[in-house]
Amino acid sequence: MAKAQDYGFGAFAFPRGWFMIGRTEDATETPSSVRYFGTDMVLYRGKSGKARLVEAYCPHMGAHLAKNTTSYIVLDGEHVQGESIRCPFHGWRFDENGQCDHIPYSDFIPKAACLKTFPVTEFAGILWTWYDPEGLEPDYPLPSFGNHYGEPGWVEWNMAHLGDLDIHGCEIVDNMADLGHMVPVHGSTECIYFSNEFVDHVVHQYFGTRHRNEVANHEYNMLMLDTWRTGPGILESDMQGRFPGFWLIASTPIDDGRERVWSGIMVQVNDGTQAPSAEDIALAREFSMNAVHGLGQDVEIWANKRDCINPMALPADGPYGRLRTWYRQFFNPRDKAAELQKRVNGRTVTLDLREAKGIAVDVFHAPPQKALQSA
Ligand code: FES
Ligand SMILES: [Fe+2]
Known part of the structure; x- marks a missing residue:
């Protein structure tokens, strides 16, 4: 499998960013083994x-x-x-900073008896870490997911582990x-x-489509999505379909060229003045399962695909090249990232048939208010 270097992304094997490392229930008082960023962790x-x-x-x-399981x-x-x-x-026992604080048979504790620790933030039922090859503090915050987690009227997501894929994360970002x-x-x-x-560390995709399944209640049966990626590990999508929905796809490198993927959707079933009924919840679950x-x-x-170092891209495919340049910012020191952002910031419209099809502009979910600022 191809590694970051094979794609020529930059100095680092793993990208800087916020990454999911598990669901809230995965952290218990029974330590468990996990592996991310080429490192065995507990x-x-x-x-x-x-x-x-x-x-x-x-x-x-x-x-x-x-x-x-067998030691006393x-x-x-x-x-x-x-x-x-x-x-x-x-x-030997290690405290929250990783420093050894007790050895059962010795009063002397070597200074070097220290474990590396990684930051954990718990939010929206998910465990997150900030990974940075330069060891710096986050330069952008963890997203708030529309503040829908725990919001009245919304059925919360139940993040599903979709697999550990032998594929570089960039092929998911593509x-x-x-x-x-x-x-x-x-x-x-x-x-x-x-x-x-493309807006600095964020990239949006605005997409409107008719669909073979019933996806929306209005005359066009149009699914309208504002989907955006915040850094290399978090994709969110604001969905205007049969129900307002909010979708998260989280992906985290296990090794260079191997990626773990989870997904979940929150669905709004009412205005929040009453608790969702059993029927609401069942419908929301069905919608999110789809x-x-x-x-x-x-x-x-x-x-099942092979690695794609150089896509044979057509203009009608979409801006793969620009997207991979955007992705490179996370594999390089921060001072270089700013220059890559400057190179890609702006908008590419791959398809716009609204006028040709006589479809009113406002059926689209906010084509791109935010986008227009830097278009
Ligand atoms: S106490 Fe951990 S290896 Fe000896
Ligand atoms: Fe897709």
């Missing part, structure tokens, strides 16, 4: 309830901190104490600029509008 929840992510191997003699450290319930995690091999696959893969019957707007199925159609392609 996820656990301290007694305070805070989720913690640390490197997997003990600096003493290299034991894996989670993969154990584990059997006696001493694996997690307070915010600290204790190694199952000789019992989808943002891919008009040509909408009819064959996703069942569009007539695409009316498709454009991309959309998750839609992503499954992409996943089947991604899981």
